[in-house]
Amino acid sequence: MKNIMLSTVAAITVLVATTASAADKEECKAVRMSDLGWTDIALTNTTAEILLKALGYEPTQTLLALNVTFDSLKRHDIDVFLGNWRPVQDIDYKAYFDDGSVIPLVTNLEGAKYTLAVPKYVSDEGVKSFDDLAAHGDKFGYKIYGIEPGSNKPLVDMLAAKAHGFNEDWELVESSEAAMLAQVRRAVGNKEWIIFLGWQPHPMNVNMEMTYLSGGDAEFGPNFGGATVRTIVRKGYPEDCPNATKFFTNLKFDITYENTGMNMIMTDGMETTDAAKKMMQEHPEKVAEWLDGVTTIDGKPGLDAVKAELGIGQ
Incomplete structure (x- = not known):
């Protein structure tokens, strides 16, 4: 009897596991992902998109501001967001987690950074902390360069509170990742002083000499904006x-992988899809990990489908 019961339990366990792997509802075929216009998310989103298509899903990316992303998740207009940077988003979007509107799935990246930065030649002149900035307002033109509206709230709040000695003369310039970096490149080319929002992973960390500023713990968290990124x-x-x-839970990256892929896009001029495919072709071990226990939409082995469709993971 004991053996029969154990066999029955084992059979049920296998059945549940098998059913779970192929039990997506019909509406799950459409996988709706948010895109913020950030190159790191473009790389990770497109990696997911390529693999999901090979599995028989119909993924899409929609360009949204960060605040709209959280609202869209709450309204069920978006399914997945791969760019939940912590701790910087913890306070501003705490209510969404508290009321269960969004569900943390997995930490997909560790060792990230996200805080204000200056070119190295500026830090060499003694500007190494948030508290050093206000005294040099004239050299900085009383401007801080950020990215798209909705993603700069820590800086908006910082200036509104007149923290770190900032006053009403200071202005936050909001644009986009590409526009901000173009402004930084112009300033660096002319050896002008500039303050900008920096982060890692990103090719900016290898393409120019820059210094992350200390003292921004209240705005971006400790350890120079040390961050993790969640799905x-x-x-x-x-x-x-x-x-x-299961697929998105498996989908984890590392700093070197993202820096390399992003550099292909931003420095080498590769299309995002081509860069994502090339990175997967060069790292079949990651593809195998991402597809471990994952099936196609109709329940067939996921890695086999990817190999057949894309030649990735050989």
């Missing part, structure tokens, strides 16, 4: 789409 999903997604959820 978050809408409420109900893990229950509705267990196979897709």
Whole structure:
């Protein structure tokens, strides 16, 4: 009897595991991801998109501001967001986590950074902390360069509170990642002083000499904006789409992988899709990890489908 019971339990366990891997609802075929216009998310989103298509899904990316991304997850207009940077987003979007509107799935990147930075020639002149900035307002033109509106809230709040000695003369210039970096390149080319929002992973860390500023713990967290990045999903997604959820849970990156892929896009001029495919072709071991226990939309082995469709993971 004991052996029969154990066999029954084992059979049920296998059945549940098998069912879970292929039990995505029909609506799960469309996987809706948010894109902020950041190159790191473009790389990770496109990596997911390529693999999901090979698995029979129909993924899409929609360009949204950060605040709109959280609202869209809450309204079930978006399913997945791969760019939940912590701790910087913890305070501003705490309510979404508290009420269960969004579900943290996995930390997809460790060792990231996200805070204000200056060119090295500026830090060599003694500007190494947030508290050093206000005294040199004339050299900086009383401007701080950020990215798209909705992603700069720590800086907006900092200037509104007149923290670190800032006053009403200071202005936050909001644009986009590409526009901000173009401004930084112009300033560096002319050896002008500039303050900008920097982060890692990003080719900026290898393409120019820059210094992350200390003293911004209140705005961006300790350790020079030391961060982790999580994948978050809408409420109900893990229950509705267990196979897709398994895939996104497996989908983890590292700093070197993202820096290399982003450099292909931003420095070498490769299309994002080509860069994502090339990175996967060069790292088949990661592809195998990402597809471990994942099936196609109709329940067939996921890695086999990717190999057949894309030649990735050979």
